[in-house]
Amino acid sequence: MDATSETPLLRMRGIQKYFPGVKALKEVDLTLHTGEVLALLGENGAGKSTLIKILGGAHQADKGIIEIRGHVANLNTPQASQAAGIGIIYQEFNLVPFLSARENIFLGQEPGRISFIPKTEEEAKAKALFKRIGIKVPIDLECNLLTVAQQQIVEIAKALAQDARIMVMDEPSAALSPRETKGLFEVVHELKKQGIGVIYISHRLDEIFEIADRVTILRDGEHIDTRPIGNLTREQMIELMVGRSLEKEFPRRSTSLGEVRMGVSRLNRANNVRNVSFEIKAGEVLGMTGLVGAGRTETARLLFGADQLDSGTIQLDGKPVSTNSPKDAIRQGICLLTEDRK
Known part of the structure; x- marks a missing residue:
């Protein structure tokens, strides 16, 4: 990266x-x-x-004004943005559910109006592409x-x-395991080597210190600061995002809990x-955590009756x-x- 370019x-x-x-946005720069990874940070509602x-x-x-390589760009449609060399990975997926993973990847990239990319080539x-990311996906399975x-x-x-020459990744690791995230970072490093600029959005601050070269912080629709990652601590980053000093990121709260409302025993x-x-x-928030495939969603589906128990009891x-x-x-x-929840 040549930050002085x-x-x-x-x-x-x-x-x-x-x-x-x-x-929503007030004079944002x-x-x-x-070849740079720029982290774009801010609380929910900051304008990212x-x-x-x-x-x-x-x-x-x-x-x-938006300039790409020094030239003013009129990005009035998603097609104009893509033609300008910008690739956006939104949190809200843009996939056709009844097409396969392979077909979705190359949809819209056909060489002509009545031409198709051969299936073997796709x-x-x-x-x-999946090998570069380090994750196997059944390429001919429908996305739904x-x-x-x-x-x-x-x-x-x-x-x-x-x-794309400019890649925007909006919370790309949100549903990834640590191993999958490592593969994603390897892809980002490869993009950097090719001179591609990456805007990386994440609420996982530890990722930012690992992947970013610089950090731009928004708050309430305003540009607060842009600094090299080496000039920021985690505490400074949080303070710039929220606009105040935090003694603790997750301060302990005094909560009076009631009787047991739900008891779950040996679900299988x-x-x-x-x-x-x-x-x-009563009055409690119970966090259920684990990697992708650990069984969190499956447990929730059992409680809701979407799947049937093999054994175990639920009490209310x-x-x-x-x-x-x-x-x-x-x-x-x-x-x-x-x-x-689409």
């Missing part, structure tokens, strides 16, 4: 965006250099998504049959296949859930209940908000 790969100057009753949608042609700025390219994590990997491969389901037990008290207020279907669970006051 006379002509940045991307420069956004004085970007403003208004929505009814809201000034952003600069990306060739709006800025990226302007760069991707989904929104148009009400004021400001297969070879798709496998090569893939897990959320696999769908996100297809989006990353699709963006890589577009040969095929090979996905084994001997899961826990209790939830000390009384055994049966959740043989979602209808049964809803009658008992159990609801499920799934990870895919």
Whole structure:
């Protein structure tokens, strides 16, 4: 990376965006250099998504200038953005559910209006892309049959296949395991070697220190600061994001808990859930964590009656209940908000 390059790969100057009753962006500046990873940080509502949608042609700025390699760019449509060499990986997937992973990757990249890329060529390219990422995905399986994590990997491969010079990754590791994230970082490093500039958005601050060269921080729609990653500590980063000094990132809260509302004992389901037990008290928030494939989603589906138990018991207020279907669970006051909420 040459951060002192006379002509940045991307420069956004004085970007403003208004929505009814809201000034979403206020004179925001952003600069990306060739072969650089720029972390774009901010709390929810800071303006990151709006800025990226302007760069991707989904929104148009009400004021400001966007330059690519020193030339003013009119990114008034997603097609114009892609033609300018910009690849966006949104958190909201842009996949056709009834097409395969392979077909989604190359959709819209056909050489002519009535021409198609040979299937064998698509297969070879798709496998090569997934190999670079370090994750295997069934390339001929329809995307609606893939897990959320696999769908996100297809989006990353699709963006890589577009040969963009500017790559925006919005929370790309959110559904990835540490091993998969390591593979993603290897891809990012390879993109840097090829002179591609990467804008990397993540709430996982540890990732930022590992992958980023510089950091741009937004707060309440304003550009707060841009610094080399080596000139920031984790505490300084958080303070710039929230606008105040934090003694503790997760301060302990005094909470009065009630009686046990739900008791789960030795839940089992095929090979996905084994001997899961826990209790939830009134007024309590219980966190369930684990890597992709650890059984979190499968356990939630058992509680909601979407899948059937092989063995185990569920109690509500000390009384055994049966959740043989979602209808049964809803009658008992159990609801499920799934990870895919489109």
